Amino acid sequence: MKNQYLYFITILFLTTMNSCVNSRKSVDLVIHNAIIYQVDSAFSTASAMAIDQGKFVAVGSDQAILDQYSGYEVIDAERAAICPGFNDGHSHFLGYGLWLTQYANLVGAESFDQVLELLLHHHENSGEEWVLGRGWDQNLWENKNFPDNTRLDQLFPNNPVVLIRIDGHAVLANSAALKRAGIDKQTTIAGGEIKKTEHGLTGILLDNAADHMKSFVPKPDSEQKTKALLTAQEKCLAKGLTTVTDAGLDKEDIFLIDSLQKSGILKIKVYAMLNPTDENLSYFLPAGPLRTPHLTVSSIKLYADGALGSRGALMIEPYSDEAGNRGLQLEPTTYYDSLCGLAYESGFQVNTHAIGDQANRLVIDVYAKHLKGKNDRRWRIEHAQVVHPDDLHRFGQYAIIPSIQSTHCTSDMDWADERLGAERIKSAYAYQDLLNENGWLVNGTDFPIEDIDPLHSYYAAISRKHPDGSPAGGFQPENALSRAETLYSITLWPAKGSFDEKTKGSIEAGKVADFVMLNNDLMTLSEHEILKTKVRGTWVDGVKQF
Numbered sequence: 001m002k003n004q005y006l007y008f009i010t011i012l013f014l015t016t017m018n019s020c021v022n023s024r025k026s027v028d029l030v031i032h033n034a035i036i037y038q039v040d041s042a043f044s045t046a047s048a049m050a051i052d053q054g055k056f057v058a059v060g061s062d063q064a065i066l067d068q069y070s071g072y073e074v075i076d077a078e079r080a081a082i083c084p085g086f087n088d089g090h091s092h093f094l095g096y097g098l099w100l101t102q103y104a105n106l107v108g109a110e111s112f113d114q115v116l117e118l119l120l121h122h123h124e125n126s127g128e129e130w131v132l133g134r135g136w137d138q139n140l141w142e143n144k145n146f147p148d149n150t151r152l153d154q155l156f157p158n159n160p161v162v163l164i165r166i167d168g169h170a171v172l173a174n175s176a177a178l179k180r181a182g183i184d185k186q187t188t189i190a191g192g193e194i195k196k197t198e199h200g201l202t203g204i205l206l207d208n209a210a211d212h213m214k215s216f217v218p219k220p221d222s223e224q225k226t227k228a229l230l231t232a233q234e235k236c237l238a239k240g241l242t243t244v245t246d247a248g249l250d251k252e253d254i255f256l257i258d259s260l261q262k263s264g265i266l267k268i269k270v271y272a273m274l275n276p277t278d279e280n281l282s283y284f285l286p287a288g289p290l291r292t293p294h295l296t297v298s299s300i301k302l303y304a305d306g307a308l309g310s311r312g313a314l315m316i317e318p319y320s321d322e323a324g325n326r327g328l329q330l331e332p333t334t335y336y337d338s339l340c341g342l343a344y345e346s347g348f349q350v351n352t353h354a355i356g357d358q359a360n361r362l363v364i365d366v367y368a369k370h371l372k373g374k375n376d377r378r379w380r381i382e383h384a385q386v387v388h389p390d391d392l393h394r395f396g397q398y399a400i401i402p403s404i405q406s407t408h409c410t411s412d413m414d415w416a417d418e419r420l421g422a423e424r425i426k427s428a429y430a431y432q433d434l435l436n437e438n439g440w441l442v443n444g445t446d447f448p449i450e451d452i453d454p455l456h457s458y459y460a461a462i463s464r465k466h467p468d469g470s471p472a473g474g475f476q477p478e479n480a481l482s483r484a485e486t487l488y489s490i491t492l493w494p495a496k497g498s499f500d501e502k503t504k505g506s507i508e509a510g511k512v513a514d515f516v517m518l519n520n521d522l523m524t525l526s527e528h529e530i531l532k533t534k535v536r537g538t539w540v541d542g543v544k545q546f
Ligand SMILES: [Zn+2]
Pocket: 090, 091, 092, 247, 446
C-alpha cells in the first residue's frame, strides 16, 4: 500500500514537471532582472520580457516571464535599464552621413583660424576639387560677426569652397564657388540674402541664397550615398536610436533607403519627409502615404523661414539686435496654402519649419484654414521656437503638433535674448506650454545641427542647462519637461508623430522589439550623470545591432 502510494506520488510529480516544462513556450529571447520602462500609456515598469520573431510577446515580472517562456537566448540584465528604442523625431539622416563622409567637420571650431586649419587638413585627405565644410558657428568666436571670404580666397584661389553654418541656413562661399553659382554683385534671390559691402560680396549667403549655392555642389552618387547612410546608421545605433527622421528627401534617396532596408543592410527605421518638388509630389501623393515595416513616407516638409542664429527667422517685430530686420519669409503665402490643400486631399501630413513668431503665426493661419478645427491629421510645426502668446492655444485648437529640439534651447539660450529681447524670450523654447496644448509633442535633435545623442535631448529637456550644469536652476525652468514626458518625447510620441504608434515606440506585447539597454536608470540617476550614461545594447526587431 505504501509503495503504491509513493509510486502514485512520483508519477504525479513527474507528470506535473513534464507539463510544466512543455507548457513553457519557446521564444527567441528572454531578458530578465532588468528595469524596463515600457513607456506605454500608464508608464508601466516591468523586469522581464519575451521576444519572438522580432516582436515583444510578453512583458512582466521575472517569475511570470521565466515560468511561461524559455528563450533560445536568455539575458540576465543585472538590473540594467531598458527603454523603447530611441526615435529622433527631426533629423537629417542622409545629410549627417554625407557630412561624416564628405565634409570637413567644423563643429566646435573656436576661431576662423581653426576653421582654415581644419579645411586644409580635410582637403589634403579628400583630394576633391570642391572643398566642403559644415558646422561653423561664429557665436563661438571672439569676433561674433559673420566672417568673410578674403582668407578663403587666399588659401583656395582655384578650388570652390562652400562652408555651411551649424544651422544649415547660412553658407560662406569663396569667390571661385560664387562664380560657379553665377552669383555676383547684381544677383538677388527671393527668400534669401547675399551679404555685400562697398568692396563687393562677402561670401555670406542666407537661406534661399545659401540653398542656391548648395545646389551647385556636385551631387553624391548612389555609392557615396550608400556609404553615407551606413556610416550614419552605425553612429545612430551606437546611441540607441532605432528610428531616425529625414526631414527632407527626394524620391531617388527614398528609393535607395528602401532598397537598402529590403536587402537587410540598413536596419534602422526611417521616417522620410518629402521635399516639396513636383517630381516627389506627383509620384507619392496620388498613392497616399507609404508604409513598409522600416520606412514611413507620409509627410511633406515645408520651410516658412530661416534660423534665429543668422537672423533669418521671420519675426512679428524687428530683431532686438538689428533695427528694421524682421527676417525672411521663404515663399509667398499662396505657396503654403496650395501645398497644404494638396496634402490634405492626399491624406499626407504637412511638417513646416517655423522658427520666428511670425513664421509660426503664418503656418498656423494656413493650417487652420485647411484643418478647420480638432482633427487627427497630425500636421506638425518643426521647431515651433518662438510662438506669440496669442498663437499658443491655436496648437490645441487645431491639433497642430509641435516638433521641438530640446538641445536647440540649450545651444541658443546664451544669445537668444539678444535677438529677441527680454519680453519675447519668455515665449521662446516654451516646451511645457507647447506640450500642454495637445498632451504630446515630438522631440528630436535636428542632427547634424546638434549632436545625434538622444540623451543630450533628454538632459536638455529636463534641466535646460549646459552640459557643465550652468546656469544654476536652468534657463526658464518653468518650461522644462518631466523625465517621463521627455522619455515619451523621444520614443512613443515621435512614433505617433509619424502615425506609427500602433506598431512601435513602446515595450508592449505585439509591438516590434526595438529597444535599448542602458548602464544607468534615466528615471532616477542624478542630472549630471545623464550625459555619462552608456548604451549597452540596441536591438532592432529583436536582433542586437549594437
Ligand atoms: Zn531640420
